[in-house]
Amino acid sequence: MANARLLVKRLKSVRNIRKITRTMELIATSRFKRAMDRATEAAEYTKKISEIVGDLGKAELTFSHPLLQEPGETKRSVLLVLTSNRGLCGGYNGAVLRNTLRHLQELRENDVAVQIEVSGKRGIKFLNFQNIDLDRTYTHFEDSPAWAEVDELAGRYAADFIAGRIDRLDVSYTSFQSISRQTAVVETILPLSRLAADSDDSDSTVGVDYEFQPSPQEILEEIVPAAFRARMFKCFLDAAVSEQIARMVAMKGATENADEMAADLRQQYNRARQSGITSELAEIIGGAAALE
Amino acid sequence: MAELNLVLVTPEKTLFDRPVASVQLPLFDGSAGFYPGRAPLIGRLGIGRLRFTTADGNEEAWFVDGGFVQVRGPQVCVLTSHAVLVSEIDLQKAQEELEAATKETAVGQEAQEALARRQERARKLVSLAAAR
Numbered sequence: 001m002a003n004a005r006l007l008v009k010r011l012k013s014v015r016n017i018r019k020i021t022r023t024m025e026l027i028a029t030s031r032f033k034r035a036m037d038r039a040t041e042a043a044e045y046t047k048k049i050s051e052i053v054g055d056l057g058k059a060e061l062t063f064s065h066p067l068l069q070e071p072g073e074t075k076r077s078v079l080l081v082l083t084s085n086r087g088l089c090g091g092y093n094g095a096v097l098r099n100t101l102r103h104l105q106e107l108r109e110n111d112v113a114v115q116i117e118v119s120g121k122r123g124i125k126f127l128n129f130q131n132i133d134l135d136r137t138y139t140h141f142e143d144s145p146a147w148a149e150v151d152e153l154a155g156r157y158a159a160d161f162i163a164g165r166i167d168r169l170d171v172s173y174t175s176f177q178s179i180s181r182q183t184a185v186v187e188t189i190l191p192l193s194r195l196a197a198d199s200d201d202s203d204s205t206v207g208v209d210y211e212f213q214p215s216p217q218e219i220l221e222e223i224v225p226a227a228f229r230a231r232m233f234k235c236f237l238d239a240a241v242s243e244q245i246a247r248m249v250a251m252k253g254a255t256e257n258a259d260e261m262a263a264d265l266r267q268q269y270n271r272a273r274q275s276g277i278t279s280e281l282a283e284i285i286g287g288a289a290a291l292e
Numbered sequence: 293m294a295e296l297n298l299v300l301v302t303p304e305k306t307l308f309d310r311p312v313a314s315v316q317l318p319l320f321d322g323s324a325g326f327y328p329g330r331a332p333l334i335g336r337l338g339i340g341r342l343r344f345t346t347a348d349g350n351e352e353a354w355f356v357d358g359g360f361v362q363v364r365g366p367q368v369c370v371l372t373s374h375a376v377l378v379s380e381i382d383l384q385k386a387q388e389e390l391e392a393a394t395k396e397t398a399v400g401q402e403a404q405e406a407l408a409r410r411q412e413r414a415r416k417l418v419s420l421a422a423a424r
Contacts, residue, residue, distance in 0.1 A: 051362070212334050219335075226360075229303070
């Protein structure tokens with residue numbers, strides 16, 4: 001019967017774990033909805049910005065801005081890594097960090113000095129363990145990054161880039177393509193390669209003859225930094241949404257596994273119990289037979 | 293009566309999307325007013341008060357922190373990094389910010405421009421909050 005008692009103990013702990021993973025799944029689901037709503041609302045701003053850029057494009061401008069300028073050679077670059085503060089989200093952090101290490105190696109092979117900035121405790125711990133020096137770390141970006149916080153970072157990068165203190169800015173994060181598809185990517189966002197996001201709706205503005213105040217050129221000068229900031233913000237939002245999805249999926253899997261394990265244990269326990277009863281009965285019958 | 297449709301968008305969310313009779317907003321070089329039938333325009337915004345009147349004569353005022361405006365047909369779209377209802381500005385906080393910003397000194401052109409912008413922003417916030 002010792003075996004059966006052991007099984008009961010294990011069964012209890014599996015059930016407890018299941019309770020936790022199930023709760024975390026539910027929490028992640030509600031957080032995901034919130035993060036998703038924020039991301040959708042933020043998309044409007046990006047859409048409008050690219051619409052205006054598209055309109056400016058028709059004014060036959062030369063698109064030149066310090067943030068768009070490709071530096072002669074890339075010597076110093078910044079790598080911003082977006083990971084989560086909390087674990088239990090499956091391969092989310094692992095994928096980002098694997099990408100980060102690969103990218104770092106590439107940069108080092110090309111003799112580029114890299115400053116690494118990491119957001120999220122998971123990434124910080126991992127990179128510290130790899131003995132990689134981190135220049136700045138952030139842990140205050142939770143699942144709903146605020147514009148003001150991201151804007152502060154973006155402002156600093158833009159100023160550094162214009163002043164020539166950095167030649168390149170890469171962000172390693174998980175990009176959100178759809179609810180069922182998120183991939184860890186490393187994206188170069190400075191120098192800004194393309195201004196307009198995929199402007200499918202560009203034909204809606206065809207034929208509108210705009211008046212520009214003050215001038216297309218000056219509006220361009222203002223809109224490039226705005227587009228860069230919006231792009232940075234999108235990275236953070238994407239990372240936040242992807243994190244919640246990853247956690248949701250991971251916890252759903254964990255709950256299902258716990259269910260399966262509980263069923264197996266239950267069966268094993270029943271068998272052990274039954275064989276216990278059988279052997280006890282055999283003993284009694286044997287004892288009774290011996291007395292006759 | 294013809295109406296304008298005013299949309300106020302910040303990077304975090306779309307604050308509103310509603311029909312209005314007229315709009316007054318701060319362009320980079322001063323206040324500008326739009327009525328229905330305005331020719332298409334793309335403009336840079338300054339810092340200041342965005343005010344609009346609805347068809348039934350109600351007025352509402354918002355504080356906007358720079359950005360852009362796009363007018364196309366009846367659509368007036370205002371893009372700004374930060375917007376708040378004038379009635380919700382925290383006067384005390386704004387005054388503290390103004391005081392801090394005026395005390396500070398900046399070296400270098402970039403820093404000076406940034407500081408000037410900060411001061412202007414604080415000044416506008418205080419004056420808007422005080423005048424309500």
